[in-house]
Amino acid sequence: MRPVFIFLTTVISLLCQPAFAHFKLNQNVRVHHVTHSADGIDVYLRMPMSYLVAELVGPEGADGLPAAAPYTYNQIEGGVLMHYLDQAALLSDPDGLATLAANTIDLSVTGVLLPATVLSIRLHPLGSEPGFATLAEAQGATAAGQVFPIAVGETYVGNVTLDLHMHYATGPVRSYSLSHRSNPGLQGQEDTANLILDYNNGQIRTFRATGLMHDPITVSGSVTAATSTFVVEGVRHILEGPDHVLFVLCMIIGALNLKSLLARVTGFTLGHTVTLILGFFGIAPSGAWFIPTVELAIALSIIYAAVMAVRPTDQEHGDLKAFAITSGIGLLHGFGFSFMLHQILRVDAPNVWHSLLAFNVGVEVGQLMIVLLVWPLVLLLRKQPGRIWIGSRAVVAVCASVIAMVWVIERAEFFL
Numbered sequence: 001m002r003p004v005f006i007f008l009t010t011v012i013s014l015l016c017q018p019a020f021a022h023f024k025l026n027q028n029v030r031v032h033h034v035t036h037s038a039d040g041i042d043v044y045l046r047m048p049m050s051y052l053v054a055e056l057v058g059p060e061g062a063d064g065l066p067a068a069a070p071y072t073y074n075q076i077e078g079g080v081l082m083h084y085l086d087q088a089a090l091l092s093d094p095d096g097l098a099t100l101a102a103n104t105i106d107l108s109v110t111g112v113l114l115p116a117t118v119l120s121i122r123l124h125p126l127g128s129e130p131g132f133a134t135l136a137e138a139q140g141a142t143a144a145g146q147v148f149p150i151a152v153g154e155t156y157v158g159n160v161t162l163d164l165h166m167h168y169a170t171g172p173v174r175s176y177s178l179s180h181r182s183n184p185g186l187q188g189q190e191d192t193a194n195l196i197l198d199y200n201n202g203q204i205r206t207f208r209a210t211g212l213m214h215d216p217i218t219v220s221g222s223v224t225a226a227t228s229t230f231v232v233e234g235v236r237h238i239l240e241g242p243d244h245v246l247f248v249l250c251m252i253i254g255a256l257n258l259k260s261l262l263a264r265v266t267g268f269t270l271g272h273t274v275t276l277i278l279g280f281f282g283i284a285p286s287g288a289w290f291i292p293t294v295e296l297a298i299a300l301s302i303i304y305a306a307v308m309a310v311r312p313t314d315q316e317h318g319d320l321k322a323f324a325i326t327s328g329i330g331l332l333h334g335f336g337f338s339f340m341l342h343q344i345l346r347v348d349a350p351n352v353w354h355s356l357l358a359f360n361v362g363v364e365v366g367q368l369m370i371v372l373l374v375w376p377l378v379l380l381l382r383k384q385p386g387r388i389w390i391g392s393r394a395v396v397a398v399c400a401s402v403i404a405m406v407w408v409i410e411r412a413e414f415f416l
Contacts, residue, residue, distance in 0.1 A: 028192040032178065033138040034219065036200045040170040043107065043116075043178075044138035049085070049123065049160040051192075052101050054184035057083075071097050072157050083157045085123070087148060094121055094147045101164050104182040106216070109173050116166040123148040126159040135199060138163075177216035198226075206355050208233050227358045234362020237337065239369070243407065244333060246302045246400045248370045251326060253378060253393050254309030260319050265371060267323040271330020272337060273360055279338025280356060294335045296411040301329045302404035306397040337363060 030051075033044040058067025065081065068074045073086045090097060098121035107114050120142045124130070128149075131137035142165040170176075178196060183189075189212060196207040198219050205226040209217050210233060218225070238244045251268065255261035278284055308325070337359075381389045 028188055030180075030192060030194045030213075031132050031138070032194070032196045033132075033135050034178075034196065034198045035135065036172065036198075038172060041107070041168045041173065041176065042119075043105075043164075043166045043168070044132075044135070044142055045101075045105070045164045045166070046129075046132045046138070046141070047101075047162055047164075048158070049162045050083075050158045050186060051182050051184045051189075052097075052104060052162065053083075053157060054186055055182060069157075070100065085148075085155045085157055085160050087150075087152075087155075090123065090148055091150070097121060097162075098164065101162060102166055104180055105166070106177075106179045106181060107168055108177045108216070109170055109175075114168045114170060116168055119165040119167055120144065121147060121165075122163045124161050124163070125149070125152050125155055126161060129161045129163075132163070135197070139165075175218060175220035177218050178213075179216040180213045183212060183214075206230070208355070210236060227354060230355045230358035231362040231365065234359040234364075235366040235369070236362075237359075238363050238366035241336075243298050243302060243404075244336070245370060246403060247298075247305055247329065247333065248367055249374060250302060250305035250309045250397065250400050252371060252374045253396055254305065254322070255378075260322060261371070261375065263319040263323040264326045265367065267326035268330040268333070269364060269367070271327040271332075272334030272363070273330075275331045275334030276337045276360055276363075277334075277356065279335045284335060284338075291339055292411065292414055294332055294339075295414075296408065297332050298336055299404050299407035299411055301332055303401050303408070305329070306401040306404070310394055310397045 028048070030045065030047045035042045035044075053069035053072055056069040058069070060066050065074050065076070068086070069083070071086050071089050072083050075082050075084060095118070098118040101121070102116040102118050105116065107116070122142055122145065124141075130141045132141055141163045180194075190210075192211055192213070194209040194211075194213050194217075196209075196217060196219060198205045198207065205219070206229075207217055207219055207226050208229040217229075238248075248268070251264045252261065255264055275284075284290065381392050
């Protein structure tokens with residue numbers, strides 16, 4: 001039993017970290033609209049300005065402060081170093097910032113890196129930026145006008161979004177690769193959400209990737225290639241969401257047999273599919289209290305699932321009860337999935353139903369991967385003397401409850 005105990009406790013301990021993955025993407029979004037014409041490719045890009053300048057902060061000077069990055073200045077506030085947008089530098093030389101931004105993006109065709117011609121650059125304070133979900137919005141956001149609203153006062157760099165319009169003289173192309181070079185060293189940058197919408201020959205393809213996008217994304221007219229990126233992100237979201245993983249784990253160890261397992265998995269699938277769709281389309285409370293409440297309820301659901309996993313079950317009505325319970329809890333987790341997805345896609349985004357369906361399929365694949373990994377181990381432990389299975393199940397349930405209780409405290413504080 002000792003190796004099994006070590007394995008289980010190690011897996012659970014790795015999950016013992018704050019689980020606020022649904023919110024990390026709110027300020028870490030890059031959107032690319034790519035159009036094709038007879039003379040080349042146009043890219044309309046929105047990105048946080050901090051991704052561009054954070055890695056350009058210089059070494060510490062005689063005053064004890066690091067040298068400010070281009071187009072920024074530093075200031076100490078309450079003993080904390082703050083970085084502000086240098087509006088004077090921006091307005092005097094916006095082309096320099098545009099070139100700096102364009103040089104962090106690589107677009108290649110058949111392996112050949114293409115030079116970019118910057119056509120326009122606009123910066124917006126976070127919260128007042130124009131829409132960028134559709135091509136028309138992106139074109140409007142980068143149209144001629146002020147580089148930055150001069151009426152805006154001091155602005156933190158982290159509260160500035162940068163919109164860029166670039167042209168690549170390529171002639172007609174069937175496929176290309178797109179990547180980024182920047183490595184800002186910011187907390188949560190590994191969760192950066194990258195959306196690429198490609199408009200070609202009357203067709204719109206939507207591609208999705210997470211992270212800094214140092215590895216090129218190959219964009220083509222393939223529907224399968226575009227859809228697969230959302231499937232991958234659905235898998236990633238459930239496997240990298242420790243709260244979802246813990247709930248599925250407790251759900252598995254509480255199943256008495258394969259029929260019971262299928263009832264639980266089906267219920268959870270049905271529940272989260274319904275609210276993923278409802279939440280994405282905004283059919284949910286809109287108050288500021290709602291998201292923290294759902295996150296808190298998700299943590300509580302793990303504790304409940306852990307308790308139910310070790311309690312005796314009425315075999316005759318247990319499967320129906322389990323189906324109803326996991327369906328209800330799945331409703332909570334579905335809202336959690338929708339919060340993240342809604343930050344990237346809007347209801348009026350192209351091919352939204354294809355992307356939504358593909359993401360949900362990815363969530364199911366991720367859930368199935370957990371089941372296929374854990375269920376054989378459960379069956380193996382059940383063949384051992386009774387105390388081994390009972391003890392192992394108790395270890396998992398207790399560890400999951402402790403981790404979830406930490407999240408409950410953290411999320412309750414955030415909620416209050």
